[in-house]
Amino acid sequence: MSWWGKVIGGAFGFMLGGPLGALLGATVGHGFDKGLTGVELGTGETWQGGSQERVQAAFFTATFSVMGHLAKADGRVTEDEIELARQTMDNMQLDEEQRRAAIELFNSGKQDDFPLADVLEQLKRECHRRVNLIQMFLQIQIATALADGDLHPSEQAVLLTVAEHLGISRGQFERLLAMVVAQQRFSRRESGSDAPVERESITEAYQLLGVTPNATEAEVKKSYRRLMxxxxPDKLVSKGLPEEMMKIATEKTREIKAAYEVIKASRKKA
Structure with a gap:
């Protein structure tokens, strides 16, 4: 049974605890807010802290609730931000119950009393040094903030708060922000035309890979392999990314590969 099947079945009782448990429990009608570690499932199995399914539930809960909080950061939730949340749900191919839960979590994040710091601190504990998973979470939030094509100062302030609580330095945040911006621009150019690659696309391809046009072949390849x-997707799921988010990770690897191919092609012509 998947993590979601166990959640809606109430098999975990007080599975997560803390603010994430309270948020998730409210969406499915279970009291997860008190928290016990390693509760018996009735099958001899327990859901220990740090287990894949527990991390998946925490990631899902934090993703959509923080998305809602971030969307409201500049004072109003735009249609672009709502559409991005819908696209994320569509990409995840959520069933009706999961979609309802995601929407409720998104709306919970918009509330004035949303406990952002507590949610992030618990997510960090649940992820427990899964750096790639934490970076994926932040990238999703950055994409939410950029959904309307502009990064409002209040949205940037929230993103910096998210990064700080998750143990991501200002420098790391700036690199992730540049990468997500480049991904969005590169993806739009790549999907918009069959015309030859423009100079702007090559620039964005370098930014997406986190290297400069002056980088050596070895440096470009090293960055490409590191990002891939x-x-x-399989590695992230094994770390705790919900299986439903595999498509999001797959799309990111596709963009990284496409950027690498653009760079290689441009260098052959030079």
Whole structure:
């Protein structure tokens, strides 16, 4: 049975605890807010802290609730931000119950009393040094903030708070932000035309890989392989990414590979 099947079945009782448990429990009608570690499932199995399914539930809960909080950061939730949340749900191919839960979590995040710091601190504990998973979470939030094409100062302030609580430095945040911006621009150019690759696309391809046009072939390849490893869907799922988010990770690896091919092709012509 998947993590979601066990959640809606109430098999975990007080599975997560803390603010994430309270948020998830409210969406499915179970009291998860008190928290016990390693509760018996009635089958001899327990859901220990740090287990894949527990991390998947925490990631799902934090993703959509923080998305809602971030969307409201500039004072109003735009249609672009709502559409991005819908697209994320569509990409995840959520069933009706999961979609309802995601929407409720999104709406919970918009509330004035949303406990952002507590949610992030618990997510960090649940992920327990899964750096790639934490970076994927932040990338999803950055994409939410950029959904309307503009990064409002209040949205950037929230993103910096998210990064700080998750143990991501300002420098790391800036690199992730540049990468997500480049991904969005590169993806739009790549999907918009069959015309030859423009100079802007090549620039964005370098930014997506986190290298400069002056980088050596070895440096470009090293960055490409590192990013492909970090975003590998199977590896992320094994770390606790919900299976439903594999398509998001797959799309990121596709964009990384496409950027690498653009760079290689441009260098052959030079």
């Amino acid at each position: 490893s970090q975003h590998h």
